[in-house]
Amino acid sequence: xxxxxxxxxxxxxxxxxxxxxxxxxxxxxxxxxxxxxxxxxxxxxxxxxxxxxxxxxxxxxxxxxxxxxxxxxxxxxxxxxxxxxxxxxxxxxxxxxxxxxxxxxxxxxxxxxxxxxxxxxxxxxxxxxxxxxxxxxxxxxxxxxxxxxxxxxxxxxxxxxxxxxxxxxxxxxxxxxxxxxxxxxxxxxxxxxxxxxxxxxxxxxxxxxxxxxxxxxxxxxxxxxxxxxxxxxxxxxxxxxxxxxxxxxxxxxxxxxxxxxxxxxxxxxxxxxxxxxxxxxxxxxxxxxxxxxxxxxxxxxxxxxxxxxxxxxxxxxxxxxxxxxxxxxxxxxxxxxxxxxxxxxxxxxxxxxxxxxxxxxxxxxxxxxxxxxxxxxxxxxxxxxxxxxxxxxxxxxxxxxxxxxxxxxxxxxxxxxxxxxxxxxxxxxxxxxxxxxxxxxxxx
Ligand SMILES: [Zn+2]
Numbered sequence: 001x002x003x004x005x006x007x008x009x010x011x012x013x014x015x016x017x018x019x020x021x022x023x024x025x026x027x028x029x030x031x032x033x034x035x036x037x038x039x040x041x042x043x044x045x046x047x048x049x050x051x052x053x054x055x056x057x058x059x060x061x062x063x064x065x066x067x068x069x070x071x072x073x074x075x076x077x078x079x080x081x082x083x084x085x086x087x088x089x090x091x092x093x094x095x096x097x098x099x100x101x102x103x104x105x106x107x108x109x110x111x112x113x114x115x116x117x118x119x120x121x122x123x124x125x126x127x128x129x130x131x132x133x134x135x136x137x138x139x140x141x142x143x144x145x146x147x148x149x150x151x152x153x154x155x156x157x158x159x160x161x162x163x164x165x166x167x168x169x170x171x172x173x174x175x176x177x178x179x180x181x182x183x184x185x186x187x188x189x190x191x192x193x194x195x196x197x198x199x200x201x202x203x204x205x206x207x208x209x210x211x212x213x214x215x216x217x218x219x220x221x222x223x224x225x226x227x228x229x230x231x232x233x234x235x236x237x238x239x240x241x242x243x244x245x246x247x248x249x250x251x252x253x254x255x256x257x258x259x260x261x262x263x264x265x266x267x268x269x270x271x272x273x274x275x276x277x278x279x280x281x282x283x284x285x286x287x288x289x290x291x292x293x294x295x296x297x298x299x300x301x302x303x304x305x306x307x308x309x310x311x312x313x314x315x316x317x318x319x320x321x322x323x324x325x326x327x328x329x330x331x332x333x334x335x336x337x338x339x340x341x342x343x344x345x346x347x348x349x350x351x352x353x354x355x356x357x358x359x360x361x362x363x364x365x366x367x368x369x370x371x372x373x374x375x376x377x378x379x380x381x382x383x384x385x386x387x388x389x390x391x392x393x394x395x396x397x398x399x400x401x402x403x404x405x406x407x408x409x410x411x412x413x414x415x416x417x418x419x420x421x422x423x424x425x426x427x428x429x430x431x432x433x434x435x436x437x438x439x440x441x442x443x444x
Contacts, residue, residue: 035069035153035261035285035403042392046431048441054431061395061427062407070407076152077406081417083144088363094136095356103132105341108349118189119182125348126181130173141166154261154404165259168221180206181351189346196322203322204315211307215268215275219254225277228253233283237276237295244299244387252277257284263400267298274302285400289393293384293430297394300383306376313372321361328357366416373419381426382433389440391430398426 045053045060098104111124134141146162149155157165183202188195210218219225228234228251241248246267256264256279263282269275276298282291301307329345332353342349362369385391398407406413407423414422421429434441 048438052435052438054428054435057431058428065399073402073404074406076404088359090140091359092356094133095352098352099340102341104349104352122182122185122348123178126178127174129351130177134170156257156261157259165222172218185348196326197319200315200318200322203318204311207314208311223258224255225252236292240295240387244303246299246302248274248276253283254279257281262404265294265298267302287396289390290396292388293390293393294397296384296388297380299387300380304379304383321358324361325354325357329353370419371415374421377420381429385430385433391434394430395427398423
């Protein structure tokens with residue numbers, strides 16, 4: 001997704017983007033899907049033996065991926081690096097257009113004519129802003145989320161259903177974004193000195209609220225979630241959950257293949273409301289060992305309290321972002337406020353400026369965000385290996401995820417762009433774990 005729709009929609013996207021990704025029907029899937037091989041046998045070098053070597057085992061796994069598939073997924077992933085830049089620049093142009101042509105001021109005037117009651121006024125402005133920026137960004141959205149995903153065989157939806165999902169997304173953005181905009185402008189207007197602190201608190205509480213409602217109210221808008229009842233899959237997962245103190249009674253399945261060929265799983269919710277969900281691509285293509293390795297990883301996120309740690313990190317980053325916004329908006333309005341016909345920071349017409357300045361901040365800290373998340377993912381990998389004891393399943397999972405992630409990047413590239421460890425590092429970590437727990441596999 002692009003940064004143009006800004007803080008509010010970025011938040012909305014953040015959660016349900018995982019659920020929709022792009023656009024696809026299983027029947028419409030082109031034969032060109034870049035499917036990685038499903039390893040049936042563990043390569044000779046990765047089999048337990050007295051001269052087991054983690055590096056040789058890692059290389060043997062990587063050697064199973066045909067060169068053309070590696071080239072294709074590298075091209076897909078490296079294209080994303082450029083898209084981060086294009087999204088940022090495109091969003092900046094849209095924001096500057098809205099400000100300099102005074103469209104933002106006009107949308108505010110129109111909203112004021114509808115009502116002077118502030119919360120409703122903010123909401124009316126938000127709807128105009130959301131629709132206008134979605135239309136302006138549509139060429140980029142359709143390229144990134146539809147044509148490009150199809151080109152790399154990751155999408156399964158034809159254009160009509162894809163467009164339908166986009167409209168649903170717009171509806172969700174209208175409701176949640178409108179709510180957040182009302183809250184934030186309310187805080188800015190009432191607390192002119194301290195809004196940057198309370199604004200950050202509001203955004204963080206909103207993130208928590210969204211995380212809570214997403215599995216129950218947002219995900220079903222786009223996909224069907226059903227209870228999984230195949231005991232050969234459910235029983236080992238629930239047994240692993242019990243062994244790790246996770247209060248899950250059921251395992252759920254989501255029809256992600258409606259939109260994508262990507263394999264994934266997640267653990268969502270808190271305490272007794274928590275649920276484990278596997279997507280149907282993983283169920284169809286993953287071996288039992290791989291599914292257990294993936295579930296071990298997801299349980300790691302839960303047991304290691306990654307959600308709470310992320311919320312704390314998010315709050316700190318957001319306070320810094322709002323402190324910078326307070327300064328940057330003040331500075332900018334002093335120079336160009338009159339030209340753009342923006343009265344103050346509490347004027348809804350300021351939104352494109354706030355979004356533009358926030359996107360500069362987010363763009364600049366992308367490597368830090370990625371590194372925070374990647375570190376949690378690595379921790380979950382380690383937890384997953386310890387609890388599932390399926391290093392070969394983990395290696396297979398890393399290869400499957402290599403359908404849309406570069407397997408073997410340079411260290412700096414991984415630090416800047418990767419929000420998960422690279423495939424090579426994940427396989428190596430699994431093989432090192434296997435080397436150091438070889439007695440589990442040799443029977444002594
Ligand atoms: Zn993870």
